Amino acid sequence: MSHLLRRLRLSLRVSYLPPSSLGLSHMSFIFYFFAFVCLVYLQTIISQRNLTTSSRCFSYYYVRGAESWEPVSGETISVPYLKVPMELLKEIGIIGASHGWVATLKNGVVCLQDDLDLPDTDPKRIPLPPFVTLPHCQTQIVTNVSMSSSSPDDDEDCIVAVKFLGPQLSLCRPAQRDCKWSNIRITDPSFFSSHVMYSKRDETFSMPASRGHYIGSWDLGRHMKEPKIQMLRLPDEAPIPEMTEKKWQRLESCCTKQHYLVESLHTDETFMVKWYTESHPITNNTLNLWDHFLVLKIDKEGNAVYTKDIGHLCILLSKSEAICIPSKSNRKVKNSVYMLREHEFAIVMIDTNQKFCQRPFLPCSLPYYISKRLLI
Structure with missing residues (x-):
C-alpha cells in the first residue's frame, strides 16, 4: 500500500500526500484513486471512437510544389501546404494523378478519389474493376495514370489510362455501368517505360518512344490493337x-x-x-x-x-x-x-x-x- 501512495505522490508531483489530509482511510483513498483512473480510461476510449467515426486524420505534406521562392522577377510567392489524408500515405499506394484526381492501388484494385482537392469534405471515391494481367506482363509497378477529362464520375466518354512498366496499357470508362478494362499489349519495347499522355487534339493516349524519335498513340477504337505511329x-x-x-x-x-x-x-x-x-x-x-x-x-x-x-x-x-x-x-x-x-x-x-x-x-x-x- 505504501508503494501505491509513493506512485501517487510522484504522479501528482507533491512531496507528501497523507490520506488523512483528505479525510480518507488508506483503503478508501486507494478505491477512489483507481475509480478515477478507470474513468479517465473510459473517457479516452470514447473520445477515440468518436474521432474515428466522425472525422478523418490529416497531415500536412508537400503536394504540387508547396514552394516558396524568389523567381526572376524578384517577387516572392508562397504556396501553402495542403492537407493530405493519412490513409493516402500509409494504407494505400498512390500510383498517379490526373485532372485533380488521385489514383490509388490496393490489393489489385484501383480507386479514383479527390481527397487532395477538398480534403475537409466527404471525398468522391470511384472504385474501378480489378486489373487483369496479360500473359508475360505485370500490373504492380505503374509508370503513370492519364485521364481524358476531369469528370470520371458522370462523363461516360471519360477514359482512364494506366500505363504499367512493361508492355501493358489498360483503358476503361469509369462512368459506364459495365465498366471493365480494355487491355492492350504493346509490342514495341521502346514504349515499355514511357509515360502516357492524353492528347485532346488527337483524342488519343500518346507516348514517346524511348529515344524520342517517334510517338505512338492508342485509343478504344481503331488504334487499340495497332497504334498510330508518327515519326518525328x-x-x-x-x-x-x-x-x-x-x-x-x-x-x-x-x-x-x-x-x-x-x-x-x-x-x-x-x-x-x-x-x-x-x-x-x-x-x-x-x-x-x-x-x-x-x-x-x-x-x-x-x-x-x-x-x-x-x-x-x-x-x-x-x-x-x-x-x-x-x-x-x-x-x-x-x-x-x-x-x-x-x-x-x-x-x-x-x-x-x-x-x-x-x-x-x-x-x-x-x-x-x-x-x-x-x-x-
Missing part, C-alpha cells in the same frame, strides 16, 4: 548549334533519360521534354544530381525543332501527368520547367538550364501536381 522529323543541320559534341556525349551517358509529351490547351502547341539526370555519389550515402532539359516543339505533321523559348508558358513535371499551363495566370515563372520528385523541387529555366529555388524534400513528400488547382 528533325532539321538536317545541327539541332542546337551551341551544343558541342562533348555536351551531347554527356547527355547520352546520363544514367536516367525520361521523355514527356505535353500539350498546351492555351496555345494549341505540343512539346516533348527530354529530362536527363546524371548522379554522382557524395558523402553520407547521398547523391549529387545534375539535371538538364531539352524541349522539342512538334507540329501536327511531326516536324520537330528544339526550342529555348516556349513563351509565357511553363511545364510541370512530376509523378502526375505532365502539364503545360500559362505562367502569369498561375503566378509561375514563364519559359521554365517545374520539376517535382520525391526529394526535390526546383525551377529550371529552359533557355539557360539554370536551377532556381531548389528545395530539399522530406522522404515522405508526395511529388504530384494537382491540375484542378491550376488555370490551364
Whole structure:
C-alpha cells in the first residue's frame, strides 16, 4: 500500500500526500484513486471512437510544389501546404494523378478519389474493376495514370489510362455501368517505360518512344490493337548549334533519360521534354544530381525543332501527368520547367538550364501536381 501512495505522490508531483489530509482511510483513498483512473480510461476510449467515426486524420505534406521562392522577377510567392489524408500515405499506394484526381492501388484494385482537392469534405471515391494481367506482363509497378477529362464520375466518354512498366496499357470508362478494362499489349519495347499522355487534339493516349524519335498513340477504337505511329522529323543541320559534341556525349551517358509529351490547351502547341539526370555519389550515402532539359516543339505533321523559348508558358513535371499551363495566370515563372520528385523541387529555366529555388524534400513528400488547382 505504501508503494501505491509513493506512485501517487510522484504522479501528482507533491512531496507528501497523507490520506488523512483528505479525510480518507488508506483503503478508501486507494478505491477512489483507481475509480478515477478507470474513468479517465473510459473517457479516452470514447473520445477515440468518436474521432474515428466522425472525422478523418490529416497531415500536412508537400503536394504540387508547396514552394516558396524568389523567381526572376524578384517577387516572392508562397504556396501553402495542403492537407493530405493519412490513409493516402500509409494504407494505400498512390500510383498517379490526373485532372485533380488521385489514383490509388490496393490489393489489385484501383480507386479514383479527390481527397487532395477538398480534403475537409466527404471525398468522391470511384472504385474501378480489378486489373487483369496479360500473359508475360505485370500490373504492380505503374509508370503513370492519364485521364481524358476531369469528370470520371458522370462523363461516360471519360477514359482512364494506366500505363504499367512493361508492355501493358489498360483503358476503361469509369462512368459506364459495365465498366471493365480494355487491355492492350504493346509490342514495341521502346514504349515499355514511357509515360502516357492524353492528347485532346488527337483524342488519343500518346507516348514517346524511348529515344524520342517517334510517338505512338492508342485509343478504344481503331488504334487499340495497332497504334498510330508518327515519326518525328528533325532539321538536317545541327539541332542546337551551341551544343558541342562533348555536351551531347554527356547527355547520352546520363544514367536516367525520361521523355514527356505535353500539350498546351492555351496555345494549341505540343512539346516533348527530354529530362536527363546524371548522379554522382557524395558523402553520407547521398547523391549529387545534375539535371538538364531539352524541349522539342512538334507540329501536327511531326516536324520537330528544339526550342529555348516556349513563351509565357511553363511545364510541370512530376509523378502526375505532365502539364503545360500559362505562367502569369498561375503566378509561375514563364519559359521554365517545374520539376517535382520525391526529394526535390526546383525551377529550371529552359533557355539557360539554370536551377532556381531548389528545395530539399522530406522522404515522405508526395511529388504530384494537382491540375484542378491550376488555370490551364
